Amino acid sequence: MLMLTSTAVEAVRDITTGKGAPVEAGLRISSPEDAQSFRLALAVAPSQGDEVLTAEGARIFMDRKAAEYFEDKILDTDLDSKGNTTFVVAPQTT
Numbered sequence: 001m002l003m004l005t006s007t008a009v010e011a012v013r014d015i016t017t018g019k020g021a022p023v024e025a026g027l028r029i030s031s032p033e034d035a036q037s038f039r040l041a042l043a044v045a046p047s048q049g050d051e052v053l054t055a056e057g058a059r060i061f062m063d064r065k066a067a068e069y070f071e072d073k074i075l076d077t078d079l080d081s082k083g084n085t086t087f088v089v090a091p092q093t094t
Contacts, residue, residue, distance in 0.1 A: 002062070002070040003092060004055045007077040011085055012058035015042060026052070026059030029066040038066055040087070 004012070016025040021042075028043035028050070046052050046061040053060040062070060076088045 002053055002060070002067075003074045004053075004058060004060075005074065005076040006056075008075045008087065009056045009058040011077050011087070012060060013056075016059060017057075024059075026061045028061040028063075029070070030063040031065040031069075038069070 012027050015027055022044045024045045026043055026046065028041050028047070029038050030041070030047075031038050043061055047063065050061040050063055051067040053062070060075075070089070072092050074090045074092050076090060077085050078088045080086045
């Protein structure tokens with residue numbers, strides 16, 4: 001199952017708990033049909049069939065394709081060249 005670092009948990013919580021955000025809100029990771037990429041979006045609730053991951057108040061919803069891909073990954077954060085927070089995906093090590 002996808003693991004989140006403490007900084008990723010904080011980033012997801014920051015995104016999903018803004019003013020006026022529903023309590024059930026989460027970060028949804030999905031893949032458009034036949035695409036080789038993933039889309040991140042704020043979602044008010046999981047879509048039917050989504051896998052729901054909850055970690056220290058952070059909620060992530062993943063469609064089937066995303067859940068399969070991220071099964072053995074770690075979600076972390078880093079800063080881009082402009083100092084903005086970005087998500088980084090790495091393999092889990094055993």
